[in-house]
Amino acid sequence: MDIIVTIKQVPDPEAPKESFRIDEEAKRILNPANVDPVINGYDENAIEAALQLKEAVGGKVTALCMGEESATRALKQALAMGVDEAILLHDPAFADADATATAYVLAAAIRKLGKYDLILCGRQASDWDQAQVPSGIAEYLDLPSVTAVQKVEVRDGTVRVERILEDGYEVIELPMPCLVTVSNEANRPRYPTLKGIMAAGKKQIPVWNAAALEVDPARVGRAGSLTRVVKLYIPRFEGSCEFIEGETPEEMGEKLALRLRELKII
């Protein structure tokens, strides 16, 4: 079975809150200083799901990433986790792509790969939180799709998933090829082993640019984007917290109850 996983390199969401930076002028979310970027967390769940399927039914897992040259870092990590092949989609023309232009390039790369049974993506990326690109890939490739699943299995040539609902989940069966987006509930991504890291170090990561992908220059990057960010800012919250004072935590607990009663909240 041929599985393709799409990944994105993002600023580390675990980085200290104070280190969060944006460029208001260029409308970009910046990587914090001294904190290495990481694979988007949900994409790690997608990689893990792909590796588990490969272990169960055999096959090959290919990771695709559109990004700067520095995104080879994320692809190396994917290789170290156990992905068989990794390809970087990079071209200066791809910069500042919105979901539409990103999905267009990823779909072109998947077409170029040609052979696939299942495409797995993270449910959303933790920088822009759009959750649009996977549905776009599915639409461009005319594939059935299901988003935000907590379980994905393959049985008798059919993909069976559990789509998360507010009050439970629904079990859906899809024919292959299809596209599924994976949520964090699905699994706990493995850590790369030393052996995996060594093997990844030796692997080449091909770079496919606009020419290699034979894409329409008008449909990539900023030129191909349909949405435009006109304002990007960090919201400020005035700290107006009323602290409950007390000698001991027990006393503060009692006072909290009294205060909430006074405010007629309980």
Place this chain on the structure above:
Amino acid sequence: MTQGVMVFAETTGGTLASIAKELLGAGRKLADALGEPLLAAVLGHGVQEAAQEAVYHGADTVYVADAPVLETYQTASYTAVMAQIVAQAQPSILLIGMSDNGRDLAPRLAFRLGTGLASDCVDLAINPETKLLEATRPVSGGNAMATVVIEKTRPQMATVRAKTMEPAVRDPSRQGTLVPVEVTLDPATLPARVIERVKAKAEGVRLEDAEIVIAGGRGLKGPEDFYALLEPCAKLLGGAVGASRAAVDEGWVPTQMQIGLTGKIISPKLYIACAISGAAQHMAGCGYAKTIVAINRDPDAPIFQRAHLGVVGDYKKVIPAFHKKCEELLKK
């Protein structure tokens, strides 16, 4: 020429869902700002009454796709029928709720229509000069906010976060037109099959409906205190227990208890956060609570910037004392 603000008015059990009323409320304001009509799309089976309700909640024209094939949501069927309705109605703006189904439908539909989409918006406005929709949405889990416009393509699409818009007020004297939509989809051509729907076991008050929510985070260090300390206290106050994503990822409590960007978004009267640091991703789920109480040992925890009342202390000691005092107060 596109005209009108359309909302995808979801139904639950044949009636308008709360998110639909919120969208109709928000959509009405945008339509009035543009001087254009408010349109609604109602899809399902046995939804005539809900369509009429959409009129009572502010819609001027409601496109009703009522067919057995639309009984349960499926990406393929809903995308196809919505694309058909948009082609027929030609709205300039299309709003969809960030619900279980809306979040799946909206991006697929945007790509089908070849238009742009702003996801998970919390504020919508019409620019008085350009007349464009300005959709504001949290990014990086709420660490920043972005305002997005869609200039070249129509409709301008946005998904809207639950409980961020004032719901429309029902007025049964309102008049509107219902337009039946012909559904020609053959269920046999749908690629996916919904095998079953599994409801999570829910006891007591539903988290979304609870007036009072007590939640725990990574600082609880295990499942025990959720059940030994938080649950009895929530029960006493007639509330429910929630959790941060960290606690869910650790496997301490089930997914359905997760509050935050990718969990539930709630707006209770009182939210008590125990040992939760208050990451933006979490605050996205509880920031609309009327009163937020933070209990945390770390006086520098970001949650205190968002809390109305704060206790710097160990929840292990604060909660039992709080519980006991509440018991006394409630007896009076």
